[in-house]
Amino acid sequence: DIQMTQSPSALSASVGDRVSITCRASQNIDSFLNWYQQKPGKAPNLLIHTASSLQSGVPSRFSGSGSGTDFTLTISSLQPEDFATYYCQQSYSTLALTFGGGTKVEIK
Amino acid sequence: EVQLVESGGGVVRPGGSLRLSCAASGFTFDDNGMSWVRQVPGKGLEWVSGIKWDGSSTGYADSVKGRFTISRDNAKNILFLQMNSLRAEDTALYYCGRGGYNYNSRRGSPRRGSYTDVWGKGTTVTVSS
Numbered sequence: 001d002i003q004m005t006q007s008p009s010a011l012s013a014s015v016g017d018r019v020s021i022t023c024r025a026s027q028n029i030d031s032f033l034n035w036y037q038q039k040p041g042k043a044p045n046l047l048i049h050t051a052s053s054l055q056s057g058v059p060s061r062f063s064g065s066g067s068g069t070d071f072t073l074t075i076s077s078l079q080p081e082d083f084a085t086y087y088c089q090q091s092y093s094t095l096a097l098t099f100g101g102g103t104k105v106e107i108k
Numbered sequence: 109e110v111q112l113v114e115s116g117g118g119v120v121r122p123g124g125s126l127r128l129s130c131a132a133s134g135f136t137f138d139d140n141g142m143s144w145v146r147q148v149p150g151k152g153l154e155w156v157s158g159i160k161w162d163g164s165s166t167g168y169a170d171s172v173k174g175r176f177t178i179s180r181d182n183a184k185n186i187l188f189l190q191m192n193s194l195r196a197e198d199t200a201l202y203y204c205g206r207g208g209y210n211y212n213s214r215r216g217s218p219r220r221g222s223y224t225d226v227w228g229k230g231t232t233v234t235v236s237s
Contacts, residue, residue: 001170034223036153043203043227044145044153050221087153094210094218096169097143099153 002026002090006100012108019075021103023066023088031067032092038102039084048073049091075105083107110134110226112204117231124194128231130187130204138162138182141222143208144189146200147230156202157189158209158222165211172198194235201230 003026013019023033031051036044046055048064051071061076075082088100116128128144143158157178159166166178177190187204205224212218 030220032220036224038153043229044224045227046223046225049223049225055225089153089155089223091210091221091223094212094220095167097155097158097208097210097222099145099155102152 001096001098002029002093004088004090004098004100006086006088006103008103009101010104010106012106013078014108015078015080017078017108019078019082019105021073021086021088021105023071023073023100025069025071025090025092028068029090029092032090033064033066033071034089034091035062035064035073036087036089037082037084038087044087047086078105110206112206112226112228114202114204114228114231117202117233119234119236120194121237122195122235124235125190125192126194126233128189128191128202128204128233130189130228132185132187132206135206135226137180137185140206141209141211142178142180142187143205143224144178144187145203145205145208145224146198146233147203148200154200155208158211159187160209160211167209167211191233194233196235199233199235201232203230204228 033051035048038044052064085104144156175193206226208224
C-alpha cells in the first residue's frame with residue numbers, strides 16, 4: 001500500500017495566521033491527493049480533491065498544491081472555525097485509498 | 109437532502125460477526141462508488157473497503173481482507189459491510205461514504221481520483237469479551 005506521511009502532527013496558531021500542512025506519499029501519486037477536515041465528534045468533510053480543486057462550498061482561504069510525492073494544504077488566514085484535524089488521502093491506488101496520520105490545528 | 113445513515117453497530121465478542129448497513133437518499137445511488145472508513149476513538153482515519161457503482165469491483169484494506177465483505181443493493185439504495193472473525197482491533201466508529209473507491213476498468217485501465225464527498229455520522233462497533 002502507498003504510505004502517506006503528514007507533518008506536523010500538531011501545530012498551534014492564532015486567528016489570522018497563515019498555516020501550511022504537508023503530506024508526503026511513499027511513491028508518485030501524480031495529483032491524486034485529497035484533503036479532509038474533521039472537527040471533534042463529526043464526520044470528515046472534503047476540502048480539496050485532486051491536489052488543488054476546491055470542493056464546492058469550501059472557503060477560498062483553503063488551497064492545495066503539489067504533485068508527485070509532496071503536497072501542501074494552506075489556510076491563508078486562519079479562522080476560529082478552522083481549528084480541527086486535517087487529513088490527506090491518496091487516491092492513486094486501485095487497491096486502498098490510504099490516509100495520512102492527521103494534523104491537529106490548535107489555538108495558540 | 110443528500111444523506112447517508114449507518115446502522116448495525118454494536119457490541120460483539122472476538123470471533124463474532126456483524127453486518128453494517130448504510131441507507132442512502134437524496135442522490136442517484138447507483139451512479140456512485142461507495143466506501144467504508146473507520147476511526148478508533150482519538151485516532152486517525154483508516155480506509156476499510158470500497159465498491160464500484162455496479163458492485164462488479166471491490167477493494168479492501170489489508171487489515172480486513174478475507175474477513176470483511178462489502179456489497180450493495182442498488183434497488184434499495186443500501187450499502188453493506190459484512191464483518192466476520194472480528195478482533196479487538198476492529199473496534200471503531202465506522203463511516204459510510206459516497207465515493208472513495210478506485211477501480212480498474214474492464215480493459216484494465218485504472219480509474220483513479222475518487223474522493224468521499226458525502227459522509228454518514230457513523231456507527232460504533234465494539235469487539236470485546
